[in-house]
Each structure stands twice: as structure tokens, then as C-alpha cells.
Amino acid sequence: MTGLTAIQKVVSRKTGRPRVEVGEIVEAKVDFLMLHEVTGPLAVEEFEKISGKVWDPSRVIVVFDHDVPPSTIDLASQMRRMRSFVKKHGISNFFEIGRGGIAHQVLFEEGFDVPGCLIVGADSHTCTAGATGAVGIGVGSTDAAVVLATGEIWLRVPETMLVEIKGRLRKGVFAKDVALSIVGKIGSNGATYKTIEYSGETVSLMSLSERLTLANLSVETGAKTGIVQTDSKSIEYAECYGKCGGLLEVRSDPDADLERIEMDVSNLEPVVSLPHSVDNVKPVAEVEGLEIDQAFLGSCTNGRLDDLLVASRILKGRRIAPNVRLVVSPASVKVYAEALKTGIIEEIVRAGGIVTSPTCGACLGMSRGVLAEGEVAVSSSNRNFIGRMGDKKSRVFLASPATVAASAVEGKITDPRRLLA
Amino acid sequence: MKIRGRIIRLGDNVDTDVIIPARYLVTHDAEVLAKHVFEDYYPEFRAKASGGAIIVAGENFGLGSSREHAVIALKHSGVKAIVAKSFARIFYRNSINLGLPVLVIREAEGLDRLRDGDEAELDVANGVLTIIKTGEKFSCDKMPEFIMKIIEAGGLINYFLKKNG
Ligand code: SF4
Numbered sequence: 001m002t003g004l005t006a007i008q009k010v011v012s013r014k015t016g017r018p019r020v021e022v023g024e025i026v027e028a029k030v031d032f033l034m035l036h037e038v039t040g041p042l043a044v045e046e047f048e049k050i051s052g053k054v055w056d057p058s059r060v061i062v063v064f065d066h067d068v069p070p071s072t073i074d075l076a077s078q079m080r081r082m083r084s085f086v087k088k089h090g091i092s093n094f095f096e097i098g099r100g101g102i103a104h105q106v107l108f109e110e111g112f113d114v115p116g117c118l119i120v121g122a123d124s125h126t127c128t129a130g131a132t133g134a135v136g137i138g139v140g141s142t143d144a145a146v147v148l149a150t151g152e153i154w155l156r157v158p159e160t161m162l163v164e165i166k167g168r169l170r171k172g173v174f175a176k177d178v179a180l181s182i183v184g185k186i187g188s189n190g191a192t193y194k195t196i197e198y199s200g201e202t203v204s205l206m207s208l209s210e211r212l213t214l215a216n217l218s219v220e221t222g223a224k225t226g227i228v229q230t231d232s233k234s235i236e237y238a239e240c241y242g243k244c245g246g247l248l249e250v251r252s253d254p255d256a257d258l259e260r261i262e263m264d265v266s267n268l269e270p271v272v273s274l275p276h277s278v279d280n281v282k283p284v285a286e287v288e289g290l291e292i293d294q295a296f297l298g299s300c301t302n303g304r305l306d307d308l309l310v311a312s313r314i315l316k317g318r319r320i321a322p323n324v325r326l327v328v329s330p331a332s333v334k335v336y337a338e339a340l341k342t343g344i345i346e347e348i349v350r351a352g353g354i355v356t357s358p359t360c361g362a363c364l365g366m367s368r369g370v371l372a373e374g375e376v377a378v379s380s381s382n383r384n385f386i387g388r389m390g391d392k393k394s395r396v397f398l399a400s401p402a403t404v405a406a407s408a409v410e411g412k413i414t415d416p417r418r419l420l421a
Numbered sequence: 422m423k424i425r426g427r428i429i430r431l432g433d434n435v436d437t438d439v440i441i442p443a444r445y446l447v448t449h450d451a452e453v454l455a456k457h458v459f460e461d462y463y464p465e466f467r468a469k470a471s472g473g474a475i476i477v478a479g480e481n482f483g484l485g486s487s488r489e490h491a492v493i494a495l496k497h498s499g500v501k502a503i504v505a506k507s508f509a510r511i512f513y514r515n516s517i518n519l520g521l522p523v524l525v526i527r528e529a530e531g532l533d534r535l536r537d538g539d540e541a542e543l544d545v546a547n548g549v550l551t552i553i554k555t556g557e558k559f560s561c562d563k564m565p566e567f568i569m570k571i572i573e574a575g576g577l578i579n580y581f582l583k584k585n586g
Binding site: 025038039041042045046049050066072074075078122123124138139140141142143145146149154188189192193222224277364365366383385386387388392 | 434436438439442443444446447448449461481484485486487489492508509510511514515518519565567568576577578581582585
């Protein structure tokens, strides 16, 4: 019998069987379910058709993040609906406006992303939880409704694509550049239904924050989830929290049946994803000098403290170009508070940037930084589809926080290496 | 289970942001969502789909966000089934969960012969798409038995009620 892949190991545990096979459809037990104010209300409505009782309120997490605080009456009403659901069922893991942030960041910060846990979220970037070896699966509202009622979900055990990354990153090149390059290499359809498992020395050297960026972009290849193989860093994280009895070693056996991809990033340059697809990845050099209207620093991909810090290092003592606005949305209230304390926010504001409440907002063109017709944005987020950040004739270039900050200073797409001291 | 409708041809990588932009995610009212389906990208879509349509698309249909709103908008516009070379997984699940048949058509079937506006019939259980006028048949992968049960029940909620009711 061949060895098991990491995802097979996790799903086996969650079905209570010694071994599940790739391609099998199984019903698995869920450790945590996440809902937010956009997909949550529909999930609650569907749930109420089938049950009056949440399977386990302590395992349900409700976060407000997409448009916080709400900018329309409709969204305010959706939030009110979610609050009454939370109250009715006694859900204590509820992150109200001003107390949480972007869901995937909140899950990480609050210690839910325990290695080997199965986390289902009514949001496609739930795969971010893979940074610490948890299995995060994004679903729609109806799936979430059934999980609310039963604590179980039907899953097809996915194939695994093991991505081994080698080489040390050069100055000015970041985890985001690696993640975008992987999407460029695999393609937006290249890992559909599969699990991407990340391994190799480059990944070992990455901080957990950088691994969140890596895992976050997994879904842009069509993958069901992305898992960073666990090591001492993720185990240390788990030990701090230990919210559920996780499986600490999350990695495939050497003889498991899987597809392997190798990448050497030692010569990688800063990259951008050109509109309108995430896999349209090119070196920054190819589009350098293209004028921009807005620079956006934030999202579940790159709105963390280290992202804001690298941007503030570039902004320090400089001014943003007059033709550009820089919108910064910290990924969470904790990130915001820490950035205030360390003076990062001050550097951003002094340079002419505006800092919003922690929210998705601009990332999905919902609020706080929506683009007008013909406008160009460089963004640290994860999607650049037609109309993603606003008007259908706006264009979004995805890049690292450093490239975003450097471009804001120059008023055009800029290689950050020129501005990094 | 047989479905009839006019074919609407779409290309590769049709994402959920173009099916229903985020500015309409403030509601899950099916009528409102259907009104704005493909608004930026294919404004005539709704008119074409009303009265029953079968989408025939290329690779990676429905990539992007987990918004079930996309499936609701399509269904309520008149889409009865989607046949594509491949589907993005969350969209695929969402469709099944809402009882919308989604079938993978085999590469070699020569999609060019399926033309926009042709009246067609889809035999869901057997995975056969027939053009009414010419009688020409195209085969799709059959859906796994478990998924077929959900589709036949009319979606996951109904399946659940049936199973537990
Ligand atoms: S920041 Fe953007 S990608 Fe992340 S959860 Fe929010 S809307 Fe989705």
C-alpha cells in the first residue's frame, strides 16, 4: 500500500477511518465553520429550513469583514441579521466591528488554524488556514448551512500537487512574488480540485505571515486547499493555542502518490499579475513606468504587520506622488493597533496615505477605495478580474506590498528594489 | 432527468465577479441578482436566457469567489444546466447544492458544433447533450451517484430534508 498524502491523513482522521482514498466522496467532521456578513445571511436562511439547532455553537465563528463598518443600509441589515443569529444560538466566537478584522486573519490570530484541523468557511480564501497546516476549505452558503446543522460536509478527497520551492529570495523579492509566480506557473485552472502542498527550504525560511500569503493564493490555481507542511514554527503556533486536538505532523509520506513541481526562486525578480487574470504574471520590469491612480495595501493576502512595515520603510521621509492615492486597510484590529504603536501608521499618513478600518473593502470593490472607469490600481490583494475593484473598465495589477508602496511614491509601477534602503 | 433550452455559448475562465459583481452582494433576493447577471460583461444575457437556457462554456467556469449569488443569478435568469470543459470547484459545488446540473463535456467532442441559440436537450443522468434540429449528440462525463442524488432531490437542502425527514 502506498503512503498517504497530507490531505488524506487529515480527511481520514475527520471521517474516523484509517485510510481514505483519493477520489472517494466522504462525509467528514468539521472542526470550525466560519461565516461572514456577505455569505452568512444566506447560509442562516438555508440552515433554518432544515434545523433549529446549531450542531456546536463553540465551533462556529462569525466575522464581519467585507464592508466594515457598513456603507449601505442593506449590509447593515445583513449584519443585524447575523447578530441576532449569533445571540439566538449563543455563538461566542463572534467578531463584531472593531474587534476582529478580515476573517482569515482573525482565524489565524485567534488560534483556530491548528495543524490537522478541518476548517470550512463560506469564503473562497479559507485556504489561507493552510499556512499552519490546517485544512481550510472554501464553500458556498448552502454547504455552510448543512455544516451548521450537522457539523459534517461531503468532500471528494483531492489529488495532491507537491510544490517544492528552493533558493533564498533576493532583496526586494517577497513571499507574494513567490506566490504569484506559482499561480503563473500552474495557471488559474492548473490545480482545480487538488490540494497544493508547499515544501522546501524557501518555505521553511518563511515566517507564518509569509506562509499565510502563500497559502492564500492557492485558490487562484483552482485548488481546493493549500497546505504548508508543518515544522517547528507551525507546531509552536499550535502549542500556544491547541483549540482542538490537531494532527501536528501534516505532510505527505515520501512514497505517497502525488504530482511534484519544483521551483527555484533564487533568481526570482519582483513580479506583477496583469489584468484581468491572476495567472498573467510578468516581471515588474515589463510594466515599469505604467501610470497608476491608486495603490492599495491590504487584504487577507498582504495586510499584516510585516506588509505594512515594509511599505512604511519605503514611504519614510518620502511623499506619495500627487496623481496617486494610497489606501491602506490593515487586515485586523490587532494589526492596526500594533502598527499604531510602532509608528507605522504615522509614516503612512505623513507620506500622504489614508488608513481605513480593517476590512476587505477595496479588495472586492465593495467600499473604501472603489475604482472609476479607466483607472489603474496596483494592489497587494489576490484578484484582478474584470470589475473586481470597481468599474468594469478599471484595471488591477497585483503585486507585493513593497511594489505597491514604491509605485505609490513614484506614481507609476515601480520596482521596489530601487527604493528599498 | 431531461432538460431543454437554448444554448448560450461562453468562453474560458468566466469568473463569479463577472457573473455577479460584488456591488450586488448586499442581497440574496433571486430577482434582484438575476436583474444584474453578467451586467458588465454580457448585458443581453438575461434576455437570452429567459425561457430556458443551457450554457456551453470552456475551461474553468465559475472561478473566483464562493458567492452562491452567482448560481442564484444564473438559475433565476433561466439557466437550466451548464456544460463546460471544466468547472471551478466552489462554483461546481454551489451549483449541485442548488440543484443546477453541471456536466463536464469531453475535450474531443468538438464544441464548435454547439452554436449559440441552438435548441438542445440534455439528458442529465446519462450525460448526453442533443441538438434538436440535427439530432447530433455530444457526450459528457456522468455525475457521480452521490451528486446525482442531490441534483435529483433539487439541491442539498431538499436532499437533507428527504434523507432526514
Ligand atoms: S480581503 Fe479580499 S480576498 Fe480576502 S476575504 Fe476579503 S474580499 Fe476576499
